Amino acid sequence: MEGIADYRFDAELGAGNHGRFFRATTPARLDMDAPHVAVKVLERRATDSDFKRVANELRIFAAVRSEHLVEVFDAGYDDGLLFYSMAYYPDGSLERPARPLSPEAVAGAVADAARGAHELHEVGVVHRDIKPANVLLDGDRGRLSDLGLARLMSPGMTTTGVGPVGSLEFMEPEVIWGDPGCRMSDVWSLGVTLHHALTGQGLYGEIPNDSVLDAFTHVLHSRPEIGATLPDGYRPIVERCLADARAERFATAAQLANAIEAVLRPEPEGDEE
Amino acid sequence: MIGAHVQPWPGEGLVARFGGTVLVVPGPASQSTVELLLSRCAATSGSALVQELARLAMAAAPDDATGFGVVTPVTDGVAAFLTGSLRLRGTAGGEQHDLDASDVVTWIDQRLANPVEALAIGPADAEPPEPSPWLELREGVVAGAGALVLAEAPRRNVKALQARPGHADDAGLDEAAGESRRPSPGIPMTKEVEAWLAEHPRWQLVFASERQGFSSISLGPDADLLAGREPLPAIVPEPGTDDELQAEPGAVSVKGFRCPRDHHNRPGANYCCICGIRMGTNRTLVLVDGPRPPLGVLVFDDGGSVPVRRDLVIGREPANDPLVKGDEAWPVQIKDDTHSVSRAHLRVMLREWDVLVVDRGSSNGTLIRPGDGDAWERLSTEEPRLIATGAQISMGERELVFEQLHVR
Numbered sequence: 001m002e003g004i005a006d007y008r009f010d011a012e013l014g015a016g017n018h019g020r021f022f023r024a025t026t027p028a029r030l031d032m033d034a035p036h037v038a039v040k041v042l043e044r045r046a047t048d049s050d051f052k053r054v055a056n057e058l059r060i061f062a063a064v065r066s067e068h069l070v071e072v073f074d075a076g077y078d079d080g081l082l083f084y085s086m087a088y089y090p091d092g093s094l095e096r097p098a099r100p101l102s103p104e105a106v107a108g109a110v111a112d113a114a115r116g117a118h119e120l121h122e123v124g125v126v127h128r129d130i131k132p133a134n135v136l137l138d139g140d141r142g143r144l145s146d147l148g149l150a151r152l153m154s155p156g157m158t159t160t161g162v163g164p165v166g167s168l169e170f171m172e173p174e175v176i177w178g179d180p181g182c183r184m185s186d187v188w189s190l191g192v193t194l195h196h197a198l199t200g201q202g203l204y205g206e207i208p209n210d211s212v213l214d215a216f217t218h219v220l221h222s223r224p225e226i227g228a229t230l231p232d233g234y235r236p237i238v239e240r241c242l243a244d245a246r247a248e249r250f251a252t253a254a255q256l257a258n259a260i261e262a263v264l265r266p267e268p269e270g271d272e273e
Numbered sequence: 274m275i276g277a278h279v280q281p282w283p284g285e286g287l288v289a290r291f292g293g294t295v296l297v298v299p300g301p302a303s304q305s306t307v308e309l310l311l312s313r314c315a316a317t318s319g320s321a322l323v324q325e326l327a328r329l330a331m332a333a334a335p336d337d338a339t340g341f342g343v344v345t346p347v348t349d350g351v352a353a354f355l356t357g358s359l360r361l362r363g364t365a366g367g368e369q370h371d372l373d374a375s376d377v378v379t380w381i382d383q384r385l386a387n388p389v390e391a392l393a394i395g396p397a398d399a400e401p402p403e404p405s406p407w408l409e410l411r412e413g414v415v416a417g418a419g420a421l422v423l424a425e426a427p428r429r430n431v432k433a434l435q436a437r438p439g440h441a442d443d444a445g446l447d448e449a450a451g452e453s454r455r456p457s458p459g460i461p462m463t464k465e466v467e468a469w470l471a472e473h474p475r476w477q478l479v480f481a482s483e484r485q486g487f488s489s490i491s492l493g494p495d496a497d498l499l500a501g502r503e504p505l506p507a508i509v510p511e512p513g514t515d516d517e518l519q520a521e522p523g524a525v526s527v528k529g530f531r532c533p534r535d536h537h538n539r540p541g542a543n544y545c546c547i548c549g550i551r552m553g554t555n556r557t558l559v560l561v562d563g564p565r566p567p568l569g570v571l572v573f574d575d576g577g578s579v580p581v582r583r584d585l586v587i588g589r590e591p592a593n594d595p596l597v598k599g600d601e602a603w604p605v606q607i608k609d610d611t612h613s614v615s616r617a618h619l620r621v622m623l624r625e626w627d628v629l630v631v632d633r634g635s636s637n638g639t640l641i642r643p644g645d646g647d648a649w650e651r652l653s654t655e656e657p658r659l660i661a662t663g664a665q666i667s668m669g670e671r672e673l674v675f676e677q678l679h680v681r
Contacts (some may be wrong), residue, residue: 005489060494060498062495063492064494065493065494073493074491075489076490077489084492107625122505123502124502124504125505178566182506183505212574213665214677216572218678220572
């Protein structure tokens with residue numbers, strides 16, 4: 001793919017769930033100094049009403065504009081394909097960082113993403129697709145990216161995780177089984193993201209790799225298990241994110257961010273947990 | 274005060290500007306009418322002009338049916354006067370306006386509050402063009418089908434003129450002040466336009482340099498958009514209210530038993546289909562009506578999954594299936610470049626607590642394997658077949674599995 005609308009692509013940054021991700025030269029129309037922007041092109045052909053739903057969701061995301069969320073510029077529709085552009089973050093994501101990260105930097109980026117999720121929750125939006133690939137790195141900060149937009153493409157139908165099994169691992173079981181999701185769903189995904197970014201491991205052990213269907217069945221019917229290599233301070237945090245009952249998890253993503261930051265920057269005196 | 278910047282909208286007709294007053298006569302009009310309009314607009318403005326226009330419109334000859342449009346400054350805003358098939362679209366006083374004189378019997382006479390951000394006055398049945406970075410009408414009479422009245426000369430990042438607040442189904446998109454469109458959809462490439470472009474080479478440059486056929490909206494901070502939005506509810510930590518999975522709006526009501534945590538279950542279930550707890554207390558003996566929870570998940574071989582909560586039609590292009598059109602089933606579109614999957618291939622039906630599947634008259638048929646050790650069988654196009662967890666279904670090159678929670 002060479003471009004879409006008036007964006008000319010000069011590098012492919014990745015192909016993930018539901019779409020492909022490119023670096024593009026900034027078109028004059030955007031009136032910006034930065035030489036590059038990142039453009040996501042959704043894979044599935046979209047209708048006009050798909051575009052309206054996706055664009056409305058993105059407008060809310062953009063309207064929040066915060067240091068914890070990626071900065072998005074425009075959303076468009078060209079020849080049946082949906083795209084949106086955002087700032088280009090050369091440092092990569094938690095899944096593919098451009099340089100090695102310390103555990104502290106990883107945890108700090110997840111805390112930032114949790115604050116971003118909280119800001120979305122405060123305006124009534126559930127992210128639904130939080131995973132390491134969607135936590136982008138901006139210097140030593142994290143920014144949450146990429147709402148789970150594909151579910152908007154057909155009304156009523158929730159296609160969770162078209163693509164590699166990878167994203168299913170990060171999804172709250174309730175959402176996989178058809179629940180529309182709530183604050184706690186994103187808290188779950190943030191917990192799995194923290195675990196994965198710190199240990200390099202998923203929660204479902206050895207996932208069969210001979211068939212996608214078998215892999216799915218495995219994840220759907222296994223219980224998550226926290227890896228032994230997770231640094232001690234984070235274990236209770238991840239455990240609380242993954243509590244079976246939603247009511248036993250962190251009540252808000254902001255509380256999760258506070259808990260992570262308390263591990264990163266412990267108070268000299270005994271602070272409340 | 275009227276916006277400082279006026280541009281003609283290319284096409285047949287004439288556009289005039291006298292100070293703050295802009296006149297548009299898009300179609301053929303009798304010579305006497307044009308003369309009268311031009312002289313009145315040049316001589317006077319404001320409410321005095323509007324009164325004269327009303328007299329003119331009343332006396333207009335039948336062959337002047339295409340009408341005319343005028344905007345002229347009045348106290349705290351502008352007055353818009355539209356007859357025939359004239360239409361005004363744009364933003365003034367912080368509001369979107371769409372005034373269409375072809376909707377009324379006589380004329381439209383309306384005050385628009387300051388500030389005037391952008392107005393397009395022209396034929397009702399044509400889309401206004403994108404503002405040009407070069408065109409400007411400061412005073413006098415030129416050819417044109419309409420006029421754009423802008424608060425300031427357009428920059429590279431062009432703002433919206435296409436807003437049509439009358440189309441409420443656009444879910445707020447058209448209210449986006451930042452909506453921008455390329456010029457191509459606005460100007461049909463007719464002989465007249467071609468001829469006009471030949472005389473106005475700069476417009477050709479616009480056509481050539483802009484990629485056509487896409488639309489986009491710009492995104493950014495917007496406090497107004499967030500103002501009315503409610504935060505997500507906090508979950509109250511109270512046992513026994515874990516009802517989120519069932520709180521599907523519009524869910525079908527079915528008879529069943531409640532588990533100790535109050536989840537609605539099929540009669541005869543040993544374990545709750547939601548939380549997995551053992552059914553077996555007194556509460557489970559009372560048959561009650563309740564909303565049907567999702568009955569399982571369809572998992573596709575590409576990693577996609579779809580909860581089963583309503584009847585579904587699965588296929589390459591299921592949107593045109595009569596069941597989908599009649600809202601009796603939701604479409605599930607799956608990708609298949611080999612076209613081995615039909616447009617509408619498989620129907621999934623929910624009956625009380627059961628999930629059934631039936632071939633939707635596909636070209637290549639559907640195979641089903643009810644359980645792991647079973648043989649593959651051909652699925653009927655006539656008789657829906659009950660499926661249980663673990664059932665595998667093969668449609669052309671694609672495969673899916675039906676999964677249920679807590680029943681294995």
